[in-house]
Amino acid sequence: MKVINDLYDYEGFKIVQNQESFKFSLDSILLAEFISLQHSSKTVLDLCTGNAAIPLILSYYFSNSIVGFEIQEKIYDLAKESLDLNHKLEQITLIQDDVKNIKAYFPSNTFDVVFANPPYFKFNERSFINQNESKALARHEISLCLEDLFKISQYALKDQGEFYLVHLPERLEEILFYCEKYKIRAKKICFIFSKGKEKAQIVLIKCVKGGNNKLDVYSIENIDLYKSYKNLFRK
Numbered sequence: 001m002k003v004i005n006d007l008y009d010y011e012g013f014k015i016v017q018n019q020e021s022f023k024f025s026l027d028s029i030l031l032a033e034f035i036s037l038q039h040s041s042k043t044v045l046d047l048c049t050g051n052a053a054i055p056l057i058l059s060y061y062f063s064n065s066i067v068g069f070e071i072q073e074k075i076y077d078l079a080k081e082s083l084d085l086n087h088k089l090e091q092i093t094l095i096q097d098d099v100k101n102i103k104a105y106f107p108s109n110t111f112d113v114v115f116a117n118p119p120y121f122k123f124n125e126r127s128f129i130n131q132n133e134s135k136a137l138a139r140h141e142i143s144l145c146l147e148d149l150f151k152i153s154q155y156a157l158k159d160q161g162e163f164y165l166v167h168l169p170e171r172l173e174e175i176l177f178y179c180e181k182y183k184i185r186a187k188k189i190c191f192i193f194s195k196g197k198e199k200a201q202i203v204l205i206k207c208v209k210g211g212n213n214k215l216d217v218y219s220i221e222n223i224d225l226y227k228s229y230k231n232l233f234r235k
Contacts, residue, residue: 002078004085007053009228010060016081017051018074024053026225027202030192031117031166032057033232034204037064042112045069045156047099047149052079054117055092061234066092067111069099071143098143102152114153115164118144120171146171150178154209157184163207169200185211190233191219 001020007013008029017023032054037044040063046055049068058066070076076096083089095105122145146167153163163184167175169191179186184207191200200219220232 007056007086009230010057013056013060014082014085015051015053015056016078016085018078024051026223026229027166028053028117029057029229030202030204030232031115031164033229033234034166034190034206035113035115035164036162036234037062037113040064043067043110045111045114047114047116047152048118048144049079049094050117051075052082052092052094054115056082056086056088059086059088059091063091064113067106068092068094069102070094070096071098099152100144100148102156106156108155109158111156111161112158113162113164114156116149117166118146118149120168146174147178150182150184153184153207154182157209159210161209163209165205165207167203167205169203172203172205175205179207184209185213186215187211189215189217191217192223193219193221195222195224 002016002018004014004016007015015024028050035058037058042064044058044064044066046066046068049055049070052068055066055068058064068079070079073096076094079094083092083094097105149165157163165175172189176186186205187208188206190204192202192204193199194201
């Protein structure tokens with residue numbers, strides 16, 4: 001069933017979602033708050049836009065033009081409704097296609113900033129896959145794997161362009177391997193600890209194409225699910 005919800009506590013913003021599909025979560029909010037778009041001339045690409053929650057949150061702060069790819073037609077349609085509802089069709093452009101086909105739409109070195117809230121879990125014959133196809137695609141690397149993100153970012157980003165990623169801490173070693181392989185080096189890593197947890201639940205990573213090896217690592221602890229995250233990284 002389709003519903004219209006408030007986009008968290010971003011005043012005046014609404015988001016169209018389907019109760020049976022994968023809905024936006026705290027991960028999306030944290031990544032959107034982590035991304036910095038200080039110059040309005042920067043062009044921005046969302047590799048896995050889903051229902052466009054992250055582009056909408058970014059448009060709450062910034063006026064940059066944003067392009068988002070979404071492979072699932074039904075989710076794409078929901079995202080388009082959300083953009084129309086929030087009067088963001090001119091700022092945010094959605095493409096309903098596999099982002100691996102990006103070369104058919106844009107030349108290399110087009111974007112200043114690329115980001116992704118991708119499927120977190122590897123896919124193989126032993127994987128426990130949700131019977132709901134939409135949720136399965138959102139959670140497992142069925143159509144897009146971790147290495148694909150770096151291949152596409154290497155193609156799409158300008159030199160010194162920024163790649164932002166939210167993922168599971170247990171896959172950080174693999175992420176850093178691809179950072180080095182594709183010369184999109186990690187510059188900032190932030191571990192997110194939920195309230196009362198000893199292990200980090202989320203890792204946020206900022207990378208720079210052609211960047212040097214200087215890396216800042218920090219953490220935010222005791223994240224409360226009911227807290228406002230506005231300007232969490234912008235203070």
